[in-house]
Amino acid sequence: MSAFGRRPGTTGTGTRPAFGVARPMQGAPRPASDADTYAEQFPPLVDLPMPGEIDGMAMGVMPGASHDAMQRLAERQAASGEAGNSRVEGFEASIHKIKEQVLPRLLERVDPEAAATLDKDELAEEFRPIIGEVLAELKLTLNRREQFALEKVLVDELLGLGPLEELLSDPNVTDIMVNGPNQTFVERKGKLELAQIQFRDEEHLFQIAQRICNSVGRRVDQTTPLADARLKDGSRVNVIVPPLSLRGTAISIRKFSDKPITLDMMAGFGSMSVKMATALKIAGACRFNVVISGGTGSGKTTMLNALSKMIDPGERVLTIEDAAELRLQQPHWLPLETRPANLEGQGEISIRDLVKNSLRMRPDRIILGEIRGAECFDLLAAMNTGHDGSMCTLHSNSPRECLGRMENMVMMGDIKMPKEAISRQIADSVDMIVQVKRLRDGSRRVTNITEVIGMEGPVIVTQELFKFEYLEESADGKIVGEYRSMGLRPYTLEKARQFGFDQAYLEACL
Numbered sequence: 001m002s003a004f005g006r007r008p009g010t011t012g013t014g015t016r017p018a019f020g021v022a023r024p025m026q027g028a029p030r031p032a033s034d035a036d037t038y039a040e041q042f043p044p045l046v047d048l049p050m051p052g053e054i055d056g057m058a059m060g061v062m063p064g065a066s067h068d069a070m071q072r073l074a075e076r077q078a079a080s081g082e083a084g085n086s087r088v089e090g091f092e093a094s095i096h097k098i099k100e101q102v103l104p105r106l107l108e109r110v111d112p113e114a115a116a117t118l119d120k121d122e123l124a125e126e127f128r129p130i131i132g133e134v135l136a137e138l139k140l141t142l143n144r145r146e147q148f149a150l151e152k153v154l155v156d157e158l159l160g161l162g163p164l165e166e167l168l169s170d171p172n173v174t175d176i177m178v179n180g181p182n183q184t185f186v187e188r189k190g191k192l193e194l195a196q197i198q199f200r201d202e203e204h205l206f207q208i209a210q211r212i213c214n215s216v217g218r219r220v221d222q223t224t225p226l227a228d229a230r231l232k233d234g235s236r237v238n239v240i241v242p243p244l245s246l247r248g249t250a251i252s253i254r255k256f257s258d259k260p261i262t263l264d265m266m267a268g269f270g271s272m273s274v275k276m277a278t279a280l281k282i283a284g285a286c287r288f289n290v291v292i293s294g295g296t297g298s299g300k301t302t303m304l305n306a307l308s309k310m311i312d313p314g315e316r317v318l319t320i321e322d323a324a325e326l327r328l329q330q331p332h333w334l335p336l337e338t339r340p341a342n343l344e345g346q347g348e349i350s351i352r353d354l355v356k357n358s359l360r361m362r363p364d365r366i367i368l369g370e371i372r373g374a375e376c377f378d379l380l381a382a383m384n385t386g387h388d389g390s391m392c393t394l395h396s397n398s399p400r401e402c403l404g405r406m407e408n409m410v411m412m413g414d415i416k417m418p419k420e421a422i423s424r425q426i427a428d429s430v431d432m433i434v435q436v437k438r439l440r441d442g443s444r445r446v447t448n449i450t451e452v453i454g455m456e457g458p459v460i461v462t463q464e465l466f467k468f469e470y471l472e473e474s475a476d477g478k479i480v481g482e483y484r485s486m487g488l489r490p491y492t493l494e495k496a497r498q499f500g501f502d503q504a505y506l507e508a509c510l
Contacts, residue, residue, distance in 0.1 A: 092196070095149045098140060100200070103154060105134045110158075120159055124151050162208050163197040164253070168231070174255050175297065180248030181205045187297075190442020202248045209239045209249050223343060228323040233258070236325045254297075260329065263306045271299070272446040273483035276466045278508040279449060279490075283432050284310030286499040287365070287389030288492060293402040294436035299444040300393040301325060303436055304367065307391060311365065315389070318361060320354045321369030334361075351375045352413075355382065368392035374413025376406055377422075383429040399433040399450040403460050406430075420458050427452055427460045431492050441479045453491045463488055465509050485509060 109130050115123055131151060135142060142150065156165040167176050167186055175187035181199035185192050199205040213220045213227045220227040225244045229237040236254040267277040283290055284307045292307075294300045308328045311317060317333045319326045324337045336358065341348035351368065352375040358366055359382060366382050368375070370393050383390045394409075396402040403426060410422045417425075435448035449466040465488060470481045487510055490496075496505040 091149075095146065095153055096198075098142070098146075098150055099153050099157070101138055101140075102131065102134050102150065103157065105137065106130060106154065109134075115158060120155050123159060124155050127151060127154060161211065162204065163199060164208065164251075166197060167195060168233075168235075168253075168255070171258070176251070176253040176255065178205065178249070178251040180245075180250065183247075190438060190444070205249045205251075206241060209241065209251055212237050212251070213239060218340070224340075228340075230323050230325060234325055234327055236323050254325075256301075256325065256327065260309070260327065261302055261306055262309060266303075266306060266446075271444055273466070275485060275508045276446060276449060276483060279465065279505065280307060280434065281310050282496055282501045282505045282508070283492075284308070284389075285312070286492075286496045286501055286505075288431040288495065289383045289388060289429055290391045290432045290434060291402060291406075291430055292391065292393040292434045292436065293396040293399060294393070295395060295397065295438065298436045298438040300436060301369065302444075303434060303446075304369075304391060304393055308367065311389070315364035316362060317365045317367060318358045318363040319367045319369065320351055320358060322351065324369075326367065326369060328367075352378055355379060358382075359387075363387060365389040365391070370394060371406075371409060373409055374415070376409040377413055377415055377425075380406075380410070380425050380429040384425065396435075399435050399448050399462060399464075402433050402435070403430075403452070403462070423458065423460050424455055427455050431495070433462070439479050441473075441477055443479065445481075451491050463491055465490060 106127070110127075115126075118126065128147075128151065131147070131154070156162055161168065163184075164176065164178075167173050167184075170186075172188045173186045176195075177185045177187075177192075178199075179185070181202050181204065184195040184197050186195045187193075199208075209220055209227075212231065213229045215232075216229045218227045218229050220239050220241055222241070222243065225241045227239045229239065231237060231253070234256050236256075238252045239249070241249045263272075263277040263280055266272055267274050272280075290307060292300045292303050305327055308317070308326070308330070311328075311330055313331055315330070315332065317328060317330055319328065319333065319335045320338075321335070322338050324335045326335065328335075336354050338351055338354060339347065339349040351371075352373070355366065355368070355375050355378040364387070366379065366387055367390065368379055371379060372394075379390065379392055394402060394405060396405050403423075406426050407419065407422050410417070410425075411419070430452045433448070433450045433452065434446060435450070436444060437447045438444045445468055446466075447468040448464060451463045451465060453461045453463050455461065464486050467484050467486065468481050469484055470479065472480050474480055485508075490505060490509050493502055493505060496502045
């Protein structure tokens, strides 16, 4: 080869290879004995990946995994939302059709005032012969199973909440979301699914919404289209009706378990580690001021209920909420509830009014269901003036954002204070922030337990005691992670020492 890339003996008029195209070298035939050496130096070529796949490998993504992810995105984009109506089919559909025929004739034979004084079992006994008469008139013959189902549907319609009774009695349902008369979703094990119930029409659904609100002294109509209420078992209800809701009356029900959930049960479920549960027990017993932070449906109220079980029975506890849903097990517990304004816009009692009034009621602890505005300052003042052990919840995505939200809520009020003074008030009042999250697989976990240490310049200094770290996702879609202790000496150890829990607290955190 010459220095110009031409072979000896060739002319300049010969064909040149295109620039950048590799051609095999033509040399003398290699000896057979050197076959292994040549195979090692020049392995056979394999199919090269495409340029896009090379980029994926550079980012640490295998081509197969990238293909799977793109396939899932394509399926998500192509998913249709047409199948969104709750349809009652089969046995339930036939019972509901019979109910529509029987109910008007039944109401002609029943005194509504007398029926309202009976419970469901007594009413079913009274209805049984009357239902038989109506069925005979309509020339309908039902077997025993159909008769019992018809009795239950009619009693639920007259005394209960109609089609919602079936979902309220299901222990696996945690949330019920009614989006108009033709669509109802429920949450089971953290996942949403369509419920097989249907209301007769918009008027039927609106009557049930009014029945829920009237039972707790609230009202909902076109003049007051928003309402917060609760059921007899403590489940929280939100109602919004037309003209604000364009699909008809919307009802959202957050159910609560009949069996109280404890910190040990949450550790058994995998929501936290055993050491985290021990640290939270000590925080509740040693009167730490705790803020529980998390998103909607992440389990903040459940965590607050579980923490409250560590309160000493001799302490006086006041709870303040918009719609009372906390269920404390202490003997000396007084729940307070806000009151909305009347039709003239007067008579409203806000959370802030109740917090100010509760300070005159000799409480040992004040627990707020949720803070949303200027009442945050009054709670911080209570925490810092002899009401240790107070707790609250708020919406936030991380402990650091939680502190920022508290600063913003204080500034939402009419309190003229510099931002640094507000930050110092928060740092002096709050001892611990518990961050809870609902992950995409539906599981609810405690992702952070963070201490508030104090101020360093204008910044609030925190220290993380425990953290949940994501590792991978299993084949069945479950998120696999690890609860890690940061191995730090807790700043609140001195407060735990006053109650004799310092050694147990230190062992749990290290």
